[in-house]
Amino acid sequence: MIGVPIMDKRILVTGASGMIGSAVMSSLWSKPNCDVIGTCYSNAKEGLLSLEMDQPQSIKEIIHRIMPNDIYIASYISDVNRCENDGFTHIVNVNGVRNIVIEAKKINARVIFFSSSYVFDGKKKEPYTVWDVPRPIQQYGIQK
Numbered sequence: 001m002i003g004v005p006i007m008d009k010r011i012l013v014t015g016a017s018g019m020i021g022s023a024v025m026s027s028l029w030s031k032p033n034c035d036v037i038g039t040c041y042s043n044a045k046e047g048l049l050s051l052e053m054d055q056p057q058s059i060k061e062i063i064h065r066i067m068p069n070d071i072y073i074a075s076y077i078s079d080v081n082r083c084e085n086d087g088f089t090h091i092v093n094v095n096g097v098r099n100i101v102i103e104a105k106k107i108n109a110r111v112i113f114f115s116s117s118y119v120f121d122g123k124k125k126e127p128y129t130v131w132d133v134p135r136p137i138q139q140y141g142i143q144k
Contacts, residue, residue, distance in 0.1 A: 008033040012068035012109075014100065015075030016040060016048050020114050024072050037066050041075065051075065053096030054088065063103040071104050072112045073097055076144075080118070083140040093143035116144045 011028055015021035016038025028036045039051035039062060052058035053075050063071070075096070077089040097113065104111045118141035119134035136142045 009035070009070065010066060010068045011036045011070045011072065012063065012066050013038045013072045013074060014051055014053070015073070018074060021072070021074035024074055028072075037068070039075065053092040056095075056099045059096065059099045060103050063100070063107065063109070067107055068109050070110045070112060071100060072114075073100055074114055078140070080138065080140040083143060084138060089139070090143060093140075116141070119144050 009031075011034055013021050013024050013028065013036065016025045017040035021038065025036060025038050028034060038048045040048040041051065041053065049062060050058075051062050076093045077083065077086075079089075083089045083093070101111055117128065118138070119136050120128050120132065120141070121135040121137045123135075124132065134141070136144070
């Protein structure tokens with residue numbers, strides 16, 4: 001069709017209604033020739049698809065329906081105290097991410113994961129770098 005842009009890349013952003021995910025969505029919308037699709041937990045919000053991170057089938061269905069080139073994982077339970085005592089956080093933060101990676105490999109999609117400084121113990125005197133070995137001291141850091 002004349003006048004219709006050709007989308008070179010499909011991008012899926014999980015957790016697009018959260019702080020990190022919404023910032024990622026905003027920055028990606030300005031990229032030319034990109035079709036950006038966002039998800040949110042449970043009840044779909046306007047313009048976002050519903051994705052249940054605790055349900056492997058939900059993850060599989062979304063990824064295979066969208067067939068993204070890139071998947072930005074910004075969905076997680078970030079309540080540090082809740083992560084200490086609630087096994088559901090492990091299901092979402094660890095198993096959910098693992099399931100995304102498994103499905104992404106099947107379609108050769110690139111995965112971009114957002115971590116946290118909670119993966120470090122805070123004992124280093126200078127700023128941490130991407131090459132530092134993680135040494136988390138609580139469950140949220142371990143899950144990330």
